[in-house]
Amino acid sequence: MSMNVTGNVKVSCGKFYVLLRASPLALIAILAPVGASSSVDADDVEPLRLCADPTNLPYSSDDASEPGFYLEVGQAIGKALGRPVTYNWYKTYFGKRSVRVTLLGKQCDAMMGLPLSDDFMGPAVIFSRKISEQAYALVTAKEQVVGSIEDLRGKRVAVQYQTTPQNLLALRDDIEKVTVMSPDEGMKALDIGTAEVAFVWGPTAGWLNKTQYQSRYKIRTVEGKGLSWDAAIGFAKTSVELRDQVDAVLPGLDRTIGDLATKYGLPGDTSTKLLVSENSPSLLAPPTAATEVPSAALSPSVTSKDSKPHAGDSASTEAGREIFNSTCAHCHGTDAVQGERRIDLRRLQLRYGENARSMFWTAVHDGRPSKGMPTWKDVFTDEDFNKIYAYLTTVQASTGSAN
Numbered sequence: 001m002s003m004n005v006t007g008n009v010k011v012s013c014g015k016f017y018v019l020l021r022a023s024p025l026a027l028i029a030i031l032a033p034v035g036a037s038s039s040v041d042a043d044d045v046e047p048l049r050l051c052a053d054p055t056n057l058p059y060s061s062d063d064a065s066e067p068g069f070y071l072e073v074g075q076a077i078g079k080a081l082g083r084p085v086t087y088n089w090y091k092t093y094f095g096k097r098s099v100r101v102t103l104l105g106k107q108c109d110a111m112m113g114l115p116l117s118d119d120f121m122g123p124a125v126i127f128s129r130k131i132s133e134q135a136y137a138l139v140t141a142k143e144q145v146v147g148s149i150e151d152l153r154g155k156r157v158a159v160q161y162q163t164t165p166q167n168l169l170a171l172r173d174d175i176e177k178v179t180v181m182s183p184d185e186g187m188k189a190l191d192i193g194t195a196e197v198a199f200v201w202g203p204t205a206g207w208l209n210k211t212q213y214q215s216r217y218k219i220r221t222v223e224g225k226g227l228s229w230d231a232a233i234g235f236a237k238t239s240v241e242l243r244d245q246v247d248a249v250l251p252g253l254d255r256t257i258g259d260l261a262t263k264y265g266l267p268g269d270t271s272t273k274l275l276v277s278e279n280s281p282s283l284l285a286p287p288t289a290a291t292e293v294p295s296a297a298l299s300p301s302v303t304s305k306d307s308k309p310h311a312g313d314s315a316s317t318e319a320g321r322e323i324f325n326s327t328c329a330h331c332h333g334t335d336a337v338q339g340e341r342r343i344d345l346r347r348l349q350l351r352y353g354e355n356a357r358s359m360f361w362t363a364v365h366d367g368r369p370s371k372g373m374p375t376w377k378d379v380f381t382d383e384d385f386n387k388i389y390a391y392l393t394t395v396q397a398s399t400g401s402a403n
Contacts, residue, residue: 045082047084048081048085049087049108051088051110051112052090056068057207059071060112072263076257077250081246081249090102095327095329099121103234103236109235110242113231120234121234124237126239127233129250130232131232132230135222135223136221137202137222140190152197156178156197157175157195157196158179158180158190160181160200164334180200183201183204183205184208190217199222203266205267221267320388328388335395346396347396347397360385364380
């Protein structure tokens with residue numbers, strides 16, 4: 001501990017430092033010897049380690065002046081538990097892979113904002129009680145009313161590439177889709193008039209509306225499968241005691257969490273379930289043509305002598321599906337459901353016939369940089385690629401024409 005001439009005291013607690021403006025009485029209290037009845041020394045308190053993305057506002061940021069909704073909730077939990085909070089920074093782009101590497105890799109104790117679902121990571125991850133609701137949202141001018149799918153008819157609707165809203169609207173020829181690459185672009189399209197409605201990720205839209213657009217838009221979250229879900233804090237299955245401790249303090253933080261949601265612009269209105277008339281195509285219609293019936297029709301040709309497809313191996317197929325949905329789905333759609341035919345992997349056989357497997361192998365190994373496809377050979381093993389391919393054989397379209 002050190003004191004400077006201004007009367008500030010720098011107290012060292014392990015790796016953490018606090019600068020205090022000290023009065024004489026405060027100095028006496030700080031400098032006094034600790035008695036036998038005092039609490040546990042701060043050096044003995046284990047920090048609460050959180051997995052976090054350093055550039056993912058409104059959720060998280062490595063900027064201490066604007067840490068994000070989830071990190072401020074984590075800080076409030078740490079304070080309630082009497083534990084300092086530290087962070088393990090890791091990009092969340094890779095979805096479930098991020099959870100495996102960080103949380104299940106014991107690099108942190110908890111991960112904020114995971115989908116509250118036993119199906120998310122199976123029994124490997126356990127969850128706290130719900131801390132928030134997350135959903136896509138319809139963003140409009142404040143005076144505009146959108147209460148049904150018919151209210152979008154004839155309008156220009158900005159939808160983010162490779163998202164549920166894009167897939168849901170894929171068959172609606174009476175709705176003009178304006179494809180954007182991010183919620184930021186969707187909000188900009190709305191602002192400059194190239195779109196009349198933005199159907200984008202609600203929390204990001206709310207944050208941008210608050211910080212960049214002076215709250216001039218109305219943001220209404222939307223209910224539905226793949227459109228909304230509850231979020232919670234995830235823990236490794238061995239951390240039952242910590243999970244229970246967090247659950248015990250969360251009810252007392254409800255008001256704090258609500259205030260933080262408002263601070264970061266998260267939509268707070270009641271969700272809307274878009275109504276569909278009996279005579280109109282359903283918003284929830286699958287984004288695939290009726291003629292595209294799944295089949296295991298891909299050619300089993302092999303690129304290398306060590307590469308063998310796992311045809312008929314349900315365990316390998318399911319493992320391939322998990323890898324696909326945690327990584328490939330960012331561009332190719334969850335379960336390979338994709339409204340953009342040029343990257344619809346259900347059409348590999350239709351496009352390439354007996355060369356389908358070799359085309360797949362070349363693409364994942366070498367990438368297609370000009371098309372935005374990175375190389376994955378340094379991320380996944382050949383065995384992983386075989387499992388992904390085995391899964392893709394189960395979702396192939398048996399009829400129709402390729403682009």
